[in-house]
Amino acid sequence: MPTELEELVEFLHHGNTQIRQIACEHLVGYSASNAAIFKKDQLGPITDLKLLVRDYTPIAKNALTILINLSSSQDEEVLKTLAEDDAFLITLLKKVTNPKDPNAGLTSQLLANLSKSPSLERLLKIELPVAPVSTSTASAPQSPIALNQLLDLFRSDTNADTNTDPDAHFDYLSYVLANLSAAHASIRSFLLTRQAYDGIVPLSKIVVFTTHASLIRRRGVASTLKNNEVRILPYLLLPLMGNEEYSAEETDEMLVELQLLPEDKQREADEGVLVTLVETLLLLTTPREGRDVLRRSGVYPIIRMLHEKVASEQVREVYKEEEGGVKDREIEEVF
Known part of the structure; x- marks a missing residue:
């Protein structure tokens, strides 16, 4: 004999909207602690829930909540059946990119x-x-x-x-x-x-x-x-570096991938690319963690060499403008 909970799961694909809504609403509370009931009949209830995310808003909200709870567990079978379903993923992407969908937060x-x-x-x-x-x-x-x-x-x-x-x-x-x-x-x-x-x-x-x-x-x-x-x-x-030599101390501080570059190493020639790369590095100094990583990675000698070797006003201006507005000495120590 199926339990009341197992019978309730069966109502997820009922033809009556009100019954689907009641079933979904009552099952939310069990989805975090009783995931096994949703894996019956070769994950049949999860298949139902995938369809219900496209149902009326209240039903879709509860279906999404249940799926969030189920996918929060370490159950690889559940994660696989949800994540590898192309049609279901497209459904979620269309929901989250729909500015009028009230369940966008849950979908994300x-x-x-x-x-x-x-x-x-x-x-x-x-x-x-x-x-x-x-x-x-x-x-x-x-x-x-x-x-x-x-x-x-x-x-x-x-x-x-x-x-x-x-x-x-x-x-x-x-x-x-x-x-x-x-x-x-x-x-x-x-x-x-x-x-x-x-x-x-x-x-x-x-x-x-x-x-x-x-x-x-x-x-x-x-x-x-x-x-x-x-x-x-x-x-x-790497694109900011040429074949210049650095001191042994500076080289030791650099990332392994940046040490012992070939003699024919060429620096990126396009000014636009150089500007973008420097701007991105500057963005990484925003959080304290970013500054710490850059400092430990020996970034300063590379930036110093770039400004010595590249006769580009465009590149120099990026650094100059940023430097002019910098109040945090820690950022100055990195750049």
């Missing part, structure tokens, strides 16, 4: 959980319809790449939109970036690559949130920077 939280799966690296390849992120950014450049759209949502203040639920924030998207950048070199490379559609380096879109009011956002961004700074520094610094 579920995406954060799913980003623990290696399969979410495909956010770099998935393309979505290009649509205005919000009324305030309708004229802004748009990218069809899913990860670009998530980044733009993250940095846009769509909470202020009168058509959007005040709770439909995108703070949890910072954990998507943190999880993905920790696991995938392709994501770390993406964060450093100027995007053609808006001419911006993605990393610069998130560094500014290290002092944001939202603790969730600050933690996610801090984790992303922690995951990326040491790993991305070689990509930032």
Whole structure:
């Protein structure tokens, strides 16, 4: 005989909307402590919940909450069936990029959980319809790449939109970036690559949130920077370096990848690229952790040599303008 709880799970695919709503509402409380009931019949209830995220708003809200609880556990089977389902992932991406969806906050939280799966690296390849992120950014450049759209949502203040639920924030998207950048070199490379559609380096879109009011956002961004700074520094610094020699002490402080470069090593010739790289390094000095990493990595001698060897007013101006506004001596010690 099935238990009352097992019978309740069966109502998730009932044809009557009110019955589905009641079942979903009552099951929320069991999803954190009794996950096994949702794995019956070869994960049949989870399949039902995937469909319910597209149901009426109250039902979708409860379905998302249940899936968040289930995916928060260490159950690899649940994570796999959610994260590797292309159709379901597209559904979530369309929901979170819909400025009028009242469950956007919950959807972004579920995406954060799913980003623990290696399969979410495909956010770099998935393309979505290009649509205005919000009324305030309708004229802004748009990218069809899913990860670009998530980044733009993250940095846009769509909470202020009168058509959007005040709770439909995108703070949890910072954990998507943190999880993905920790696991995938392709994501770390993406964060450093100027995007053609808006001419911006993605990393610069998130560094500014290290002092944001939202603790969730600050933690996610801090984790992303922690995951990326040491790993991305070689990509930032190598193009700034030529075949110059440094003292033994300076060389020892540098990252291994930057030591003993070949005699024919050429510095990046394009001024625009050099400017972008220096600007990105300066952004990394925003949080104290970033300054500490740069200092330990022997960045100063490389920047000093760059300004000695590159006769580019454009590059020099970036440093000069930043230096003129710097009040924190710690930043001056790095640069």
